[in-house]
Amino acid sequence: MEIGIIGAGALGGTFAALLDRVGHRVEVTARGDGLAAIRSAGIRLTGAYGDVTARVTANERLTRRPELVLVCTKAQDAEAAVAANRALVDGATVVVVQNGLEGVDTAERLLPSSTCLGLLSLIAADHSGPGLVHVTAAAESGLGRGDGPAGQTAVRIAEVLSEAVPVRAIDDFRGAQWTKLVVNMVNAVPAIVGVTLGEVVAHPGLLRTLTASMHECVRVGIARGVRFGSLNGLDDTGLRAFASSSLEDATSVPSDLVARMGWETNRGSTQQSLRRGQPTEIDFLNGAVVREATAAGLAAPVNAALVGLVHEVESLGHPLPADRVIDLR
Known part of the structure; x- marks a missing residue:
């Protein structure tokens, strides 16, 4: 699957490396020293999921139209990051991997043609340097949207992500x-x-x-x-x-x-x-x-x-x- 990951920090880098390891075609967005490091040496992941070096495509903005997008920026950066990639992202399935309550609503507002889901990740990871991520604790993540049942899209995307890292579709995501x-x-x-x-x-x-x-x-x-x-x-x-x-x-x-x-x-x-x-x-x-x-x-x-x-x-x-x-x- 063509997967775009907006934000290649601790969680974005973790998902990018693990999805690349199982054979998905991954492009990440990054800036500055992080972008240079990923282009030079890839994303280097250590810790609970093993040692992985992922030679993924990296740019300041996505350059390929993805089927699935993970938004992994800090919450305060999400709106600008999604807006910057809207031309290629709108219409894809979008998974917002963030703390707080507002990320999915922000994505839905900016991407009216997309199905937007939220992911609650309990993975403990440290962005220890440009292109470097260390996972201190592996954990299952929960995927869903709103107050009701998880729905078929969440179940399908959870299956895709679980090829790389455990993800479960959950009901009552808001709770x-x-x-x-x-x-x-x-x-x-x-x-x-x-x-x-x-x-x-x-x-x-x-x-x-x-x-x-x-x-x-x-x-x-x-x-x-x-x-x-x-x-x-x-x-x-x-x-x-x-x-x-x-x-x-x-x-x-x-x-x-x-x-x-x-x-x-x-x-x-x-x-x-x-x-x-x-x-x-x-x-x-x-x-x-x-x-x-x-x-x-x-x-x-x-x-x-x-x-x-x-x-x-x-x-x-x-x-x-x-x-x-x-x-x-």
């Missing part, structure tokens, strides 16, 4: 997106103070703020009529119980999540972006909670404060003291 958003609340606090998730959950004040951001996210989702999907050991029943519990009792949920997933040394994708001097996805993570809260007639003060603090770190170029993050209201 799974919301659970992933809850999980992604782990990103902001360690990014602001420059520590690992293990250090966050070991610090009572930082853990309380992390828990409060998750609390807000779940309560906003409930107000928006969400039935949470099962993901990372979290499900609708457990998250509703979490939302109704006191903040002190609820701290076990993020602590258990970090322990269950083995994330004690993980710094999160937001902190990785900060360390590379790149803009973060914070407006599409905690910022999404704030926007959804406004739509529900609610406030999300903890998440709003965390968004502001991450942007402050982006501007300053260094972490903030822990006391800036404790007891946000």
Whole structure:
């Protein structure tokens, strides 16, 4: 199959290398040093899926009309990247591989002739250098769209992608997106103070703020009529119980999540972006909670404060003291 991958970072590079390995014809988009490295030496993948060097076609924009497109940019770059490739992409099946809630809607707006799906990837991968990707944890990804059944297109595309990496078509994709958003609340606090998730959950004040951001996210989702999907050991029943519990009792949920997933040394994708001097996805993570809260007639003060603090770190170029993050209201 002719496959175009927009964005050859950690996840884009992973999918490109693994799809190339099983025989698909892959073209990726990249820029700057990344583009030069891929053209010179290919995408070099190491880690959980084995060592792969994929000599894929790479350009700033797609040059061949694809049958299937994976949009793997950071959420804040998706609209511009899709628009730049619209002439060749519109009409193809498009899979948006992104955090947040808005990626599929953005793709559908820009590509009216395409069938657009979302992919929730739990693969842990690090874009360790130009053309270099290291996968620290392999995992099954979930593919779907909207609130209903996965549909035949999702089933078919999941089968294609599963030739390279495990993908399952899932019903009620929106509910799974919301659970992933809850999980992604782990990103902001360690990014602001420059520590690992293990250090966050070991610090009572930082853990309380992390828990409060998750609390807000779940309560906003409930107000928006969400039935949470099962993901990372979290499900609708457990998250509703979490939302109704006191903040002190609820701290076990993020602590258990970090322990269950083995994330004690993980710094999160937001902190990785900060360390590379790149803009973060914070407006599409905690910022999404704030926007959804406004739509529900609610406030999300903890998440709003965390968004502001991450942007402050982006501007300053260094972490903030822990006391800036404790007891946000």
